Amino acid sequence: MAETFYFKLFMFFLLPVSGSDPEVSCVFRQSCMLPCRIQLGSDPLIHWYQDSAGDVGVHSYYEGRDQLGYQNQNFQNRTSLIQDQISGGNASLLLKEVKIQDEGRYKCYTSIRTGYKELFINLKTEAPVSDIRIHQDGNRITCSSEGIYPQPELTWSTEPPSNTTLQNRTTVHQTEEKLYDISSSLTGPDGSDRIYSCTIRTRRNQRRAILRQKSVIVSSRQTSLSCSASNGSASKLLWRFNHSQVIVSRSSQSRATVTEEWKLHVKSVSESGGLSLQDLSPQQGGIYICELSNEEETLVTSTFLKVEDRGGTKRHPGVSMVVVAAAAVILCVVLIRRSRNQKGQNTFLIDSKLNFFNQLCIMIFMTQIFLYLTGLQLYEEATR
Numbered sequence: 001m002a003e004t005f006y007f008k009l010f011m012f013f014l015l016p017v018s019g020s021d022p023e024v025s026c027v028f029r030q031s032c033m034l035p036c037r038i039q040l041g042s043d044p045l046i047h048w049y050q051d052s053a054g055d056v057g058v059h060s061y062y063e064g065r066d067q068l069g070y071q072n073q074n075f076q077n078r079t080s081l082i083q084d085q086i087s088g089g090n091a092s093l094l095l096k097e098v099k100i101q102d103e104g105r106y107k108c109y110t111s112i113r114t115g116y117k118e119l120f121i122n123l124k125t126e127a128p129v130s131d132i133r134i135h136q137d138g139n140r141i142t143c144s145s146e147g148i149y150p151q152p153e154l155t156w157s158t159e160p161p162s163n164t165t166l167q168n169r170t171t172v173h174q175t176e177e178k179l180y181d182i183s184s185s186l187t188g189p190d191g192s193d194r195i196y197s198c199t200i201r202t203r204r205n206q207r208r209a210i211l212r213q214k215s216v217i218v219s220s221r222q223t224s225l226s227c228s229a230s231n232g233s234a235s236k237l238l239w240r241f242n243h244s245q246v247i248v249s250r251s252s253q254s255r256a257t258v259t260e261e262w263k264l265h266v267k268s269v270s271e272s273g274g275l276s277l278q279d280l281s282p283q284q285g286g287i288y289i290c291e292l293s294n295e296e297e298t299l300v301t302s303t304f305l306k307v308e309d310r311g312g313t314k315r316h317p318g319v320s321m322v323v324v325a326a327a328a329v330i331l332c333v334v335l336i337r338r339s340r341n342q343k344g345q346n347t348f349l350i351d352s353k354l355n356f357f358n359q360l361c362i363m364i365f366m367t368q369i370f371l372y373l374t375g376l377q378l379y380e381e382a383t384r
């Protein structure tokens, strides 16, 4: 009996000293559990300190309740113990709304009547790379992301690989919350249709943004634009026009929603993200940007669409000239007929009337032929 008691006591003091501190990764703005076990015993006393900040009081518990008189302001309203599990030996601390500054070494000091125990935990904070953007402005391609911790690393690559080093400039900025914003610009060689990809990497994860460009010229009123296909399942789809206007958006669960301004022009959106457009006019010419993204990647396809004005809407001027001429001839015939039917009243008057109508008709006819010929010439000049 006594032997096992001393062995237990020995282990009790020995264990905390051996090995390096266990590490816990906590995600920015989320909740995090710092584990700690205590020996079973009545009336436990628990003190959590931030050791690395000079034993700052984080949370205390004794006499059967939380004691927050010495809690540092930084931890106010963010800490709790699992009350119903303390008697079962669980002194784990739940830390909410994790901040980057919470990073450091923590001490869990517990004591019962038979002895005390100190346990250390290394807390690491992380803010993974979330949204990554890539866009082009002239021959400058910019890739950026915000709110990352620890400091991320950014790399560029092209496909096919470039045989020269690309002129690139990366800037990193740290916010008040200690998060990193990163942005990198690269000047692409003119007239190349390379695929550019940018990877932003931090301890927890990495994300890649890929930009490919295309140019499409159509002269019909409808066309289909494709979105780059990736093997992975895309969870988000977004089509934009000229960088700002949203055309279609779709998330993994929902159906594609087309914005009001584009209802007329969007015929359908395919499973793989392709966009079918209809009723196009030169006004719909511009840059169509498709963004497909999943957990790891954002694929951006930028398509420059030019809609050419086609003859279909501009009728051959000769057609309308012929219509007007035919109407004039019919009018002449009707007028001459009517004047003939009125014969027998005053022959002189009727004859002069008839003459007048004949002359009028010949004049209209000549004018028509003249207009037709000049119209045809103008049209031919315009379409040459």
Ligand SMILES: *[C@@H]1O[C@H](CO)[C@@H](O)[C@H](O)[C@H]1NC(C)=O
Residues within 6 Å of the ligand: 073, 076, 077
């Ligand atoms: C903690 O909560 C109390 C009561 O809701 C509030 O008055 C106090 O300002 C909060 N403290 C912090 C640091 O948020």
Ligand SMILES: *[C@@H]1O[C@H](CO)[C@@H](O)[C@H](O)[C@H]1NC(C)=O
Residues within 6 Å of the ligand: 033, 035, 036, 037, 082, 085, 089, 090, 091, 092
């Ligand atoms: C303590 O309790 C929490 C919440 O139930 C649990 O997640 C955790 O694993 C427990 N820790 C230990 C050391 O038992």
Ligand SMILES: *[C@@H]1O[C@H](CO)[C@@H](O)[C@H](O)[C@H]1NC(C)=O
Residues within 6 Å of the ligand: 163, 164
């Ligand atoms: C890179 O490749 C292109 C064509 O592939 C070639 O014209 C150019 O000279 C090469 N540049 C260098 C520095 O090797």
Ligand SMILES: *[C@@H]1O[C@H](CO)[C@@H](O)[C@H](O)[C@H]1NC(C)=O
Residues within 6 Å of the ligand: 155, 156, 157, 164, 165, 166, 167, 168, 169
């Ligand atoms: C970016 O520029 C750095 C030097 O400023 C160079 O070492 C690196 O190779 C360039 N990256 C690419 C993809 O060319």
Ligand SMILES: *[C@@H]1O[C@H](CO)[C@@H](O)[C@H](O)[C@H]1NC(C)=O
Residues within 6 Å of the ligand: 230, 231, 232
């Ligand atoms: C797509 O699949 C090919 C081969 O199956 C692989 O090499 C490539 O890395 C994959 N690409 C992505 C984006 O998953």
Ligand SMILES: *[C@@H]1O[C@H](CO)[C@@H](O)[C@H](O)[C@H]1NC(C)=O
Residues within 6 Å of the ligand: 242, 283, 285, 286, 287
């Ligand atoms: C869209 O962009 C193109 C090319 O930059 C421009 O010619 C066109 O006027 C723009 N269209 C709209 C509706 O802004």
